[in-house]
Amino acid sequence: MANTTTKETAALATLYDLAGMPTELIDEGIADSFELSPLTDKDTALFLAAVTMHHHQIDTQVRDIIRDAFGFTPNFPTIEKAFQEVTEVLRAYRADFTPLYMNEQDKAWVRGILLSSPVVTSLIYGGHVQVPITEVTNTNPSSSATLKRYTQLLVDACDFTEHDLHVCQNEMWEIGAYASERFDGLLRMIDRDEPHLPLHPYGQPDPRLARWIDNNAPELRMFNPQMQQTMLVAVLGRAYLASVDPRCGGVELTDYARACLADSLHYAPGILDMLPVTMHEDEASIAYMDNLIAYLGQSEAARAMGVPRDTVMHELHELCHVPETASAATLPRDNWAARAVLGIQRTDIWELDDEPLSPMGHMILRKSLANATRAYWDNGYAGGPDPLVVEMD
Known part of the structure; x- marks a missing residue:
């Protein structure tokens, strides 16, 4: 987060709320079980965008937030590329996993990955977002x-x-x-x-x-x-x-x-x-x-x-x-x-x-x-x- 602009920080904070990080289910089972590469600011934005998706669609508001703050429009290929490492991990347990069509447990695991990421940690400690008030679980994948x-x-x-x-x-x-x-x-x-x-x-x-x-x-x-x-x-x-x-x-x-x-x-x-x-x-x-x-x-x-x-x-x-x-x-x-x-x-x-x-x-x-x-x-x-x-x- 050291090089993150004010606009990017504000965008990530908004996406954090839209993804339900403060109140929706968070599961640290994947984050605790595997050594995953740290997420960049852009990766974090795409992970948050994937969690907000409904009916296989990226919300227009989410598209606009990411485009205005990071200079690119999120789409299916960019989300799939950001998720490549996580997809490889999850497909060892569920062959049809895709970040474009996640069930509630998948989203909970992704929120767990986000919660332990450096970017979200900085958002929380910087006072830019609310600390999650939901119970954090740890489900074996x-x-x-x-x-x-x-x-x-x-x-x-x-x-x-x-x-x-x-x-x-x-x-x-x-x-x-x-x-x-x-x-x-x-x-x-x-x-x-x-x-x-x-x-x-x-x-x-x-x-x-x-x-x-x-x-x-x-x-x-x-x-x-x-x-x-x-x-x-x-x-x-x-x-x-x-x-x-x-x-x-x-x-x-x-x-x-x-x-x-x-x-x-x-x-x-x-x-x-x-x-x-x-x-x-x-x-x-x-x-x-x-x-x-x-x-x-x-x-x-x-x-x-x-x-x-x-x-x-x-x-x-x-x-x-x-x-x-x-x-x-x-x-x-x-x-x-x-x-x-x-x-x-x-x-x-x-x-x-x-x-x-x-x-x-x-x-x-x-x-x-x-x-x-x-x-x-x-x-x-x-x-x-x-x-x-x-x-x-």
């Missing part, structure tokens, strides 16, 4: 930290309570009646071929299971017939309704399924255990995040995550590589398929709207997610999910 942060934000948006861990008698009747109407016929068909439903060899799908899928879960038709059948049998297995004999690959009913056929009230625990679908504890956050997004809907999920509405699922898919498991990448597909088999998913796998679930799906998923994500929302709890409390009279 790694992908694993991002996955945990998004999951926590989505859980917070659901506002789960202890009540959601309990399934009352009326809810059990509702779930049981719904599941009975949907699955009784399928289970009885499997049971007629006791001891096993003889699946065809060489990967040929059973025509009876294929017929059920066509009539009840047509969304699965985007997959090949063998994959459709595999998805259906996997969901039945997760709900404890059927099992596969490893000796022959045939499908058979469980004793629990027969109890459900005798009294639909028994369906509730198995149905609530269908979701979220996850194979390993290390990848559970991917399954949680996928189902939390489905529960909240696209707009509410975007608000919770602090990202544009049309990038919600992209953010999820970008994070599927974080868990070091072979199945993590397919978890969004598998959870969507489970919701389709259950009959609660209103949208296809590539689309998401603000009401992707049926009312029954909304109730089932809230109960399931409250239990699965309890460690995220119950500060007094430590450990994995406990069984849902089913209130039987």
Whole structure:
């Protein structure tokens, strides 16, 4: 700031306020984690300009301030050039990062970089700008930290309570009646071929299971017939309704399924255990995040995550590589398929709207997610999910 003119200082002070430095979220996670080159006065102006951008546009007032004080008009190339080092850092964690379209967390990180820069430090100590009165956070920029942060934000948006861990008698009747109407016929068909439903060899799908899928879960038709059948049998297995004999690959009913056929009230625990679908504890956050997004809907999920509405699922898919498991990448597909088999998913796998679930799906998923994500929302709890409390009279 030693060679900064009065006009430049005044311009930077105005940009400082427009960028929300005194009151908006500041995160020093990037500034503290990496050795970044000191920002020049012009770089500082461009960083502040980027934070003020809305809808991929540089505000006219910001353009005029920088042009009058520094003698050049800010544009996309000049902003991208100033951000080159920061962009390289952030793209190691989020491949699509661009300073031209930052989410709220990106902007918070940039404010953190600005706060620790020599130019802004001189503005503050010189009394030219107000000292930030907002809480300064320090968020780890790694992908694993991002996955945990998004999951926590989505859980917070659901506002789960202890009540959601309990399934009352009326809810059990509702779930049981719904599941009975949907699955009784399928289970009885499997049971007629006791001891096993003889699946065809060489990967040929059973025509009876294929017929059920066509009539009840047509969304699965985007997959090949063998994959459709595999998805259906996997969901039945997760709900404890059927099992596969490893000796022959045939499908058979469980004793629990027969109890459900005798009294639909028994369906509730198995149905609530269908979701979220996850194979390993290390990848559970991917399954949680996928189902939390489905529960909240696209707009509410975007608000919770602090990202544009049309990038919600992209953010999820970008994070599927974080868990070091072979199945993590397919978890969004598998959870969507489970919701389709259950009959609660209103949208296809590539689309998401603000009401992707049926009312029954909304109730089932809230109960399931409250239990699965309890460690995220119950500060007094430590450990994995406990069984849902089913209130039987």
